[in-house]
Amino acid sequence: APRRVAVVGATGAVGREMVEVLHRRSFPVSELRLLASGRSAGKVMETPYGAIALQEFSVDRVKDCDVVLLAVSGDFAKAHAPAIAAAGPLVIDNSSAFRYDADIPLIVPEINAAAFDVSNGGGGRLIANPNCTTAIAVVALGPLHRAFGLKRVIVSTYQATSGAGAEGMAELEEQTRNRLEGRPVTNSVFHHPIPFNLIPHIDAFQENGYTKEEMKVTWETRKILGLPDLPVSCTAVRIPTYRAHSEAITIETIEPVTAEAARRVLADAAGVKLVDDTANAVYPMPLTATGQFDVEVGRVRNNPVFGDHGLDLFVCGDQLLKGAALNAVQIAELDL
Numbered sequence: 001a002p003r004r005v006a007v008v009g010a011t012g013a014v015g016r017e018m019v020e021v022l023h024r025r026s027f028p029v030s031e032l033r034l035l036a037s038g039r040s041a042g043k044v045m046e047t048p049y050g051a052i053a054l055q056e057f058s059v060d061r062v063k064d065c066d067v068v069l070l071a072v073s074g075d076f077a078k079a080h081a082p083a084i085a086a087a088g089p090l091v092i093d094n095s096s097a098f099r100y101d102a103d104i105p106l107i108v109p110e111i112n113a114a115a116f117d118v119s120n121g122g123g124g125r126l127i128a129n130p131n132c133t134t135a136i137a138v139v140a141l142g143p144l145h146r147a148f149g150l151k152r153v154i155v156s157t158y159q160a161t162s163g164a165g166a167e168g169m170a171e172l173e174e175q176t177r178n179r180l181e182g183r184p185v186t187n188s189v190f191h192h193p194i195p196f197n198l199i200p201h202i203d204a205f206q207e208n209g210y211t212k213e214e215m216k217v218t219w220e221t222r223k224i225l226g227l228p229d230l231p232v233s234c235t236a237v238r239i240p241t242y243r244a245h246s247e248a249i250t251i252e253t254i255e256p257v258t259a260e261a262a263r264r265v266l267a268d269a270a271g272v273k274l275v276d277d278t279a280n281a282v283y284p285m286p287l288t289a290t291g292q293f294d295v296e297v298g299r300v301r302n303n304p305v306f307g308d309h310g311l312d313l314f315v316c317g318d319q320l321l322k323g324a325a326l327n328a329v330q331i332a333e334l335d336l
């Protein structure tokens, strides 16, 4: 049956993408409500559903909805998500506020949809959407784990500026233009100027020398795969691209693995597009992954560092889609 859907944080990059994805996937929407901060209230947003007036968020304005998609900060989600869920709607939160809560499911539908059936006890249904970098990696790691067993994982990421929202993409564009036109280059969203640079610093540094972004990949991969002790080491780097995250992944497997066997598994994996024909220079790239629902996977090869238990691969996924809006809508589809 059609659903009354609310998107909270509708004016941000992820919120806008959520509206686009609901339409692209023909999610059965009977009514779409768009909520934002007070300063956006009253403005009209053009959407595939027509022009919709933005309303200032309140729990009262969404408590009679069937589904509430949150594209807001962790603090905002902490303050309001439980109250919304307790009032009835299925709440899907894109922030990191609840991801590590044992009672809150953290879901990538292609990998652990069964976690959806776990009720949140009396508190209604609140589901956490994973960090974009994690979601894009586990779409490939899940099938490889099922086929060969994961023993350890090493991830190096090349993350797009969209991970820092519309402001991140704007900084890339404006500062690159400044650089090319000989004007001073500044930075406010990122820790350093991003044009023609790489920044190995996403989110705050932890005591152990990793950033919080890198630890999110470890914590969330373990939770989604149900492998609480899986050794995962991530190096997360910001690069000057718009909206697709790329990741070089090395795994050691429990069973012997070959590139051919891995390719067969990945070719059949939900949410994966195998893009692996190096003889013709065909492999995952932001240029081709952007705007696609599927995560591109390629450069699949045996990694002799781990003998016949080693595999390398390269993945590329749209950070606003599989990394955020698409995954959130796919979780909502589990309730149809």
Ligand code: 2RA
Pocket: 131, 132, 133, 159, 160, 162, 163, 164, 202, 213
């Ligand atoms: C980033 N994964 O790329 C983080 C949050 N979206 O900035």
